[in-house]
Amino acid sequence: MTRTILLTSTLLAGLAGAAQADTLRLLTWGGYAPDDVVEMFEEQTGHTVEVTKSNNEEMIAKLRATGGGGFDLAQPSQDRVMGPQMEFGIYKPIDVSKLNQDLFIPSMLEATMKNTTVNGDVYGVPHVWGTSGLVLNTAEAGDTVKDYTDLCDPAVAGKVSYRLKRPTLIGFAFAMGEDPFAAYGDEAKYKEIMEKVEAKLVECKANVKTYWGGGDELMNLLRSGEVTASMAWDTGGWKLNGDNADITFVAPTSGALGWIDTFVLPAKGQADDAAYAWINFVMQPEIAAKITASAGNFTASAGADEYAEEGLKAKYQASFPQEAIDNIKWYPPVPAGLESIEGEVLDRVQAAN
Amino acid sequence: MRAETRIGFILLLTPLVLWLGLLIVIPHIDMALISLRERISFGVYEPSLAQYEKALTEPLYLRTFGRTAVMSVLATAITLLVAFPVAYYIAKMAKGRLQQVLFLLCLIPFYVSELVRTFGWMILLRETGLISSLMQWVGLADQPVEMLYNDAAMMVGLVYTSMLFMVVPLVTTLESLDDSVIEAGYDLGGNGWSVLREIIIPHAMPGVVSGCIVVFMLSLGNYLTPTMLGGKDSLWFTEMIYNQFIVRSNWELGAAFGFMLLVLSSAIVWGMLRLTGRTLQETMG
Numbered sequence: 001m002t003r004t005i006l007l008t009s010t011l012l013a014g015l016a017g018a019a020q021a022d023t024l025r026l027l028t029w030g031g032y033a034p035d036d037v038v039e040m041f042e043e044q045t046g047h048t049v050e051v052t053k054s055n056n057e058e059m060i061a062k063l064r065a066t067g068g069g070g071f072d073l074a075q076p077s078q079d080r081v082m083g084p085q086m087e088f089g090i091y092k093p094i095d096v097s098k099l100n101q102d103l104f105i106p107s108m109l110e111a112t113m114k115n116t117t118v119n120g121d122v123y124g125v126p127h128v129w130g131t132s133g134l135v136l137n138t139a140e141a142g143d144t145v146k147d148y149t150d151l152c153d154p155a156v157a158g159k160v161s162y163r164l165k166r167p168t169l170i171g172f173a174f175a176m177g178e179d180p181f182a183a184y185g186d187e188a189k190y191k192e193i194m195e196k197v198e199a200k201l202v203e204c205k206a207n208v209k210t211y212w213g214g215g216d217e218l219m220n221l222l223r224s225g226e227v228t229a230s231m232a233w234d235t236g237g238w239k240l241n242g243d244n245a246d247i248t249f250v251a252p253t254s255g256a257l258g259w260i261d262t263f264v265l266p267a268k269g270q271a272d273d274a275a276y277a278w279i280n281f282v283m284q285p286e287i288a289a290k291i292t293a294s295a296g297n298f299t300a301s302a303g304a305d306e307y308a309e310e311g312l313k314a315k316y317q318a319s320f321p322q323e324a325i326d327n328i329k330w331y332p333p334v335p336a337g338l339e340s341i342e343g344e345v346l347d348r349v350q351a352a353n
Numbered sequence: 354m355r356a357e358t359r360i361g362f363i364l365l366l367t368p369l370v371l372w373l374g375l376l377i378v379i380p381h382i383d384m385a386l387i388s389l390r391e392r393i394s395f396g397v398y399e400p401s402l403a404q405y406e407k408a409l410t411e412p413l414y415l416r417t418f419g420r421t422a423v424m425s426v427l428a429t430a431i432t433l434l435v436a437f438p439v440a441y442y443i444a445k446m447a448k449g450r451l452q453q454v455l456f457l458l459c460l461i462p463f464y465v466s467e468l469v470r471t472f473g474w475m476i477l478l479r480e481t482g483l484i485s486s487l488m489q490w491v492g493l494a495d496q497p498v499e500m501l502y503n504d505a506a507m508m509v510g511l512v513y514t515s516m517l518f519m520v521v522p523l524v525t526t527l528e529s530l531d532d533s534v535i536e537a538g539y540d541l542g543g544n545g546w547s548v549l550r551e552i553i554i555p556h557a558m559p560g561v562v563s564g565c566i567v568v569f570m571l572s573l574g575n576y577l578t579p580t581m582l583g584g585k586d587s588l589w590f591t592e593m594i595y596n597q598f599i600v601r602s603n604w605e606l607g608a609a610f611g612f613m614l615l616v617l618s619s620a621i622v623w624g625m626l627r628l629t630g631r632t633l634q635e636t637m638g
Contacts, residue, residue, distance in 0.1 A: 087395050183518050
C-alpha cells in the first residue's frame, strides 16, 4: 500500500516536473552553445537543450520554410532581423523586461534593439560580436596586403581566397573609397557601386585560388600555405595564430566589418520561458567567457572580459589598436531588394572567366 | 477470394501512392505555384511568368544551364568508355572467385559517403597533396602543381562517383550473352572489332542505355562534386538552385530553375532513347 502511494507520488512529481521543464530547440552557430554550458544550464533549470548549428542564410531559409516553426530560439546577425521579419514575419517580439538587462553592455544592447525594431516592437538582443577583415600570412603577404583591394595585387597571385558572399562586396566597396552603407537607402546608387565592385572582382578573379565556402576549408588552405592572403573572420586568424605565429587577423585600412549575432524568438517557438532563461543564463559574465573561449569571439555580456583568456585578449589587442576599433564599420539592417542586386553581381562574378 | 486480392492489391499499392503523392507530386505542385509568381513588395505576390522570363533571357543562367547539360553528357560518355572494358572483363574474362572479388572492389568505394570520397580526391589533387608531392619527388615538376579547382578535376570526380552505376547494369547484360555466340562470330570470319560492334554492343545495349540514364541523372543533379572539386570556376545548375533558395532567399527563381532542370533532364533522356531507337519499356523491363 505504502509502496503504491510512493510510486504514485513519484509519478506525479515526475509529471509536474515535466510540465515545467521544456525542450529548448536552439538554432545557432558553431561554438555558441558549448557542451559544458548546455550541461550547466540543464542542471540548473531542468530544461533540455537541442542545438542545431547553422549560418545566417540557412537559419532564415529554415525558419521561412516553416513560417517560424521548429525552433524556439535563433541567432541570426542583427542586420538580418528587420528585413526577413518585414518580408516573412518569422520572428515574434521579445519582451525585454523578461531579460536581465544589466548583463548586457548598454551601448550594444541599445544599438541592436534599435536595428531590430519593426513597427515599434523589438525583435532582437545582442549576443556575440566580431569582425571580418584580412587573415594573412604576415611573413609572405604582410607587406603587400593592407586592404581588401590589395588581394588583387600580382605579388599574391594564386595565393588568395575569399568568399563569394555579401561581406566581400561590402569590403571591396569600402576599400575602393565608396560607402555602400550610406547608399543602402538609394537603390540606383547602390547598384552603381556594386557594378564597380563587380568589375574589380572579375578583374581580380585570376588572382584567386578558390572561393572558400566553409571555415574549415579556409583554415586548411592557410595552414598548408597554399593561400597566404584571405578575407575572413577575426577568430579564424586568431585560431591559426596559435599554430603558426606568422598567420593572424589584420584589420584592413578601410576598416574591418563588424557584425553582431543576436537572439531572436521564432514566430512559432513553443518554449519562450526556456528561451528567456537561456539568454539570461548565457549572458552571465562567467558563462559568456566560456562561450568566448569556445567561439573565439567576444560577447555583449558586461564584465565578461575579466574572465576571458589572456591569450585571446592579447591577440585581439594586437589586431585592433584603438584607431582600428574606431574604424569598424558596423552592418546596418539590410533593406529588401538590395540582396537581389548583390545576388546577380555574385552570380556574374562566379561565371566570369 | 476476389475481394481479398483486391485488398491485397490496395495494401501493396498504398506505400507507393503515398510515397509518390506526398514526396513527389505535392511538393512539385507547390514548387510550380511558387515559380509562377512574382514578389511585389513585403509579403505580396502576384501570379506572373517573370521568373521564367528572367531565367531564359539572362545569358548567365542559360550558359550555366547549357554548360551543366554538356558536361553531364560528357561525364556520362567518359564513364561508359571507362566502365565498358571493366564490365566486360568482370562478366566474360574473370571466372569464379576472381569475378566476385572484382565486383566487390567496384563496390568498396561506395561503403563511404560521397563527401568522404570527394575529400579523398581533394587530398590527392591539392597543391600540397599526394600527387603533387610525388611529381616533385620524381623530378617531373620543380614546384607544387595545383590540380584542383578546374573542369578536369570536376570531371574525374563525377566519373568516379558514377562508375558503379554504369558497371552494374553492363555486367548484368553482358553475363547473359552466351560465349558460344561470340565464338560463332569469330568462326564466321569476324575479327575483334566486328564482333564487338555486331554482337557484343547490340546485346549490351539495354545495359548501356539504362546505365547512361542513371549516370546522366546523377551527374546533372550532383551538388557536392562540382562545388568542392570545381572551385572558383565550377558553375553547376544545382549550385544556382541552392543559391537562389538558401543564400538569396529567392524561392521563386529557384523553383523556376528547378523546373527547367526537370524539363532538361527529361528531354535529354528522351533524346537518348530516340537516338538509340529504344523505348522506355524495353530499357527498364
